[in-house]
Amino acid sequence: xxxxxxxxxxxxxxxxxxxxxxxxxxxxxxxxxxxxxxxxxxxxxxxxxxxxxxxxxxxxxxxxxxxxxxxxxxxxxxxxxxxxxxxxxxxxxxxxxxxxxxxxxxxxxxxxxxxxxxxxxxxxxxxxxxxxxxxxxxxxxxxxxxxxxxxxxxxxxxxxxxxxxxxxxxxxxxxxxxxxxxxxxxxxxxxxxxxxxxxxxxxxxxxxxxxxxxxxxxxxxxxxxxxxxxxxxxxxxxxxxxxxxxxxxxxxxxxxxxxxxxxxxxxxxxxxxxxxxxxxxxxxxxxxxxxxxxxxxxxxxxxxxxxxxxxxxxxxxxxxxxxxxxxxxxxxxxxxxxxxxxxxxxxxxxxxxxxxxxxxxxxxxxx
Numbered sequence: 384x385x386x387x388x389x390x391x392x393x394x395x396x397x398x399x400x401x402x403x404x405x406x407x408x409x410x411x412x413x414x415x416x417x418x419x420x421x422x423x424x425x426x427x428x429x430x431x432x433x434x435x436x437x438x439x440x441x442x443x444x445x446x447x448x449x450x451x452x453x454x455x456x457x458x459x460x461x462x463x464x465x466x467x468x469x470x471x472x473x474x475x476x477x478x479x480x481x482x483x484x485x486x487x488x489x490x491x492x493x494x495x496x497x498x499x500x501x502x503x504x505x506x507x508x509x510x511x512x513x514x515x516x517x518x519x520x521x522x523x524x525x526x527x528x529x530x531x532x533x534x535x536x537x538x539x540x541x542x543x544x545x546x547x548x549x550x551x552x553x554x555x556x557x558x559x560x561x562x563x564x565x566x567x568x569x570x571x572x573x574x575x576x577x578x579x580x581x582x583x584x585x586x587x588x589x590x591x592x593x594x595x596x597x598x599x600x601x602x603x604x605x606x607x608x609x610x611x612x613x614x615x616x617x618x619x620x621x622x623x624x625x626x627x628x629x630x631x632x633x634x635x636x637x638x639x640x641x642x643x644x645x646x647x648x649x650x651x652x653x654x655x656x657x658x659x660x661x662x663x664x665x666x667x668x669x670x671x672x673x674x675x676x677x678x679x680x681x682x683x684x685x686x687x688x689x690x691x692x693x694x695x696x697x698x699x700x701x702x703x704x705x706x707x708x709x710x711x712x713x714x715x716x717x718x719x720x721x722x723x724x725x726x727x728x729x730x731x732x733x734x735x736x737x738x739x740x741x742x743x744x745x746x747x748x749x750x
Contacts, residue, residue, distance in 0.1 A: 401748040402699065402711060403454070404741055405678060407618055407651060408526040408574065409466060409718030410448075410459030411730045416440045420723065437462045445518045451738040455522045455571050458515035466576050466721040467528050469511075470504035470561065471495065471536070482535045484582070488627035492722065497536040500545030502553040508573075509564040522571035526618070526718075529577045530558040530603050531596035551599065558603045562615060572614040574651060575600065577642075578622050578717075581630040584637045597644050604646040616649030616678070617642070623717035626685045626727040631656070635663045640670045647675070653716040654680040655690075655698065664705035677706045680716035681743065682736045684728060689735045695743020700750055713744045 419436040422428040444459035463469040471477060481496035512525045537550045565573045577600070583592040604612060619642055622629035635657070642650070650671065657663050664679075671677055681698040682690055699713055719733040720726075 402708070402713060402744050403676075403678070404713040404744040405455045405524055405572075405651075406448075406453065406457055406737060407715050407718045408457050408460050408524075408576070409463075409720045410444050410457075410461070410733050411720040411726060411728050412459075412461055412723060413440050413443070413730065414726070416461065417724060417726065441514060442518055445515060447734050448737070449519060449521060451734055452741045453521075453737055454741075455524055456515075456519060457524055457526065458511055460511070460526070460718065460720075460723075462511060462514075464723050466526060466718060467494070467532055469506055469508065470528065470533070470557070472506060474505050476500075477536070481538075484622070484629055486622065486624060486627040486629045487631070488625065490625055490627065492624065494535055496538050497542065497550070499542060500550060500553070502536075502550050502557065504557045504561060507561050507564050509561075509568045509570075512565055512568050512570055516569070524572050524574060525565045525570040526574045526576055527558075527561045527565065529575045529579070529596075529600055529617075530554050531577065531583075531599050532579050533558070534596075534599060535579070551602075555599070555602045555606075559606045562603070562607070566611060566614060570614070572616055572649060574616045574618050574649075575647070576721075577617050577645075578620050578629075578721075580619050580642060581621050581633050581635075581638050584633045585630045588637075590637065590641065593638065593641050597641050601644070601646050612646060613648035613674075615647050616651055616676075617645050617647045618651040618717075620653035620680070620717040623685050624722055624727075625725055628685070636666055639663075639666045643670045643672060643675060649676045649678060649712075651678045651714045652680060654702075655716050656680070656683040656686065660698070660701065661705075664702055668705040671706070671710075673710075676710050676712055677702075678712035678714040679706070681713045682715040682740045684715055684717050684719045684733070684736065687728070687732060689732060690739045690743070692739050692743035692746055695739055696746035696750065699744060699747035703747070713740060713747075715740065 416436045440461040448456040464472045477495035481494035485491045508527045621631035679702045681695045
C-alpha cells in the first residue's frame with residue numbers, strides 16, 4: 384500500500400490540478416507529413432502543398448493536446464526539422480560533415496559544420512509559437528535549442544578570418560534573441576533543450592566540457608532579469624531517438640550538481656526511465672536551489688507501454704518526498720519525436736501517455 388506524504392499539493396495552478404504539469408515538446412509527425420517532407424526534396428510536391436500538410440499537422444496536434452486535458456501545450460514541433468537544427472535549417476554556410484552523435488543501438492545523427500561567419504539564425508522559435516497561438520486559448524510553451532549544442536557547429540580546426548571567440552559572441556547574442564522573442568510573444572515559458580549535457584560527461588569524463596557548456600549557457604541566461612529567468616527552464620535527458628539513447632549510461636551524479644549551476648528557474652529532469660529514481664531525487668534534493676522548480680519526468684517516451692494514472696501518481700508522490708511540493712512539477716522524460724523523421728513511437732500512443740501524465744498528476748495533487 385502506498386503511503387502518501389501530507390500536504391503534497393500546494394496552491395491551485397488552474398485546470399483542476401495543484402501541481403504544474405507540462406510536456407517537453409515534440410510529438411510524432413503524421414505519416415503524410417513525413418512523406419511530404421521527403422517529397423518536397425525530390426520536387427514531387429509544391430511548397431504550397433507541404434505548407435498545407437504542416438498546417439493540418441499543427442491544428443490536429445493542438446486539438447489532440449487539448450483533448451488530453453493538458454493545462455499547457457506545445458505545437459508538437461510539427462514544423463521543426465529537428466529540435467536542434469531549426470535555427471540553421473537551410474543556411475548556405477553549412478557543410479554536412481559536422482559532429483556525429485552515436486546512439487546506443489548503433490545509429491547516429493550528424494550535425495552540420497559552419498564554414499564561414501558571421502553566425503546568424505535563419506529561423507527563430509517564436510515563428511512556431513505565433514502559429515500555435517492562433518489555434519488555441521491554452522498557454523503554449525516553447526522549446527529552444529541551447530547555445531552549447533550549437534557551439535558544436537564550429538569546427539575544431541577553426542575558420543579562417545572568423546575566430547571561435549567571435550563565433551561564441553554571435554552565438555550568445557542569437558540564443559538570447561531566440562529566447563527573448565518567445566518571451567515577448569507571450570510564451571507560457573521557454574525551455575532550453577540541453578540533452579548534450581549528459582553526453583558531454585561521456586565524451587569528457589573530466590567534466591571540463593560540461594563546465595564549458597554550463598558557462599556558455601549562463602552567458603545567455605545572465606542577459607535576462609531574475610523575473611524573466613523564472614519563465615526560462617532547462618531540459619536534461621540522455622537523448623531519445625528511434626527508441627534509443629546516447630548517454631543513459633552516464634550516472635546523474637556526474638551531471639546534476641553542475642546542471643543546477645545554470646541560472647534558470649525551471650528544470651525538466653528525465654526520471655521515469657531511471658533505474659534508481661530515489662537516488663536521483665536525493666541528488667536533486669542536495670543540489671537544486673531553493674528558487675528552482677523541478678519538473679520530474681513521470682512518462683517514458685521510448686517505452687511503448689502506456690503508464691497508468693496510478694503509476695504516475697505514485698511517481699509524483701515519491702518525488703514529493705525529496706522536492707518540496709511548492710517547487711514540484713511533472714513532465715515527460717523527453718520529447719516523443721525530437722527529430723522530424725522519427726516514427727518509432729505512434730502518434731496515438733504519445734497522446735495516451737500525455738493523458739496519463741495529466742490524470743496521474745491530478746491524482747497526486749489530491750492525495
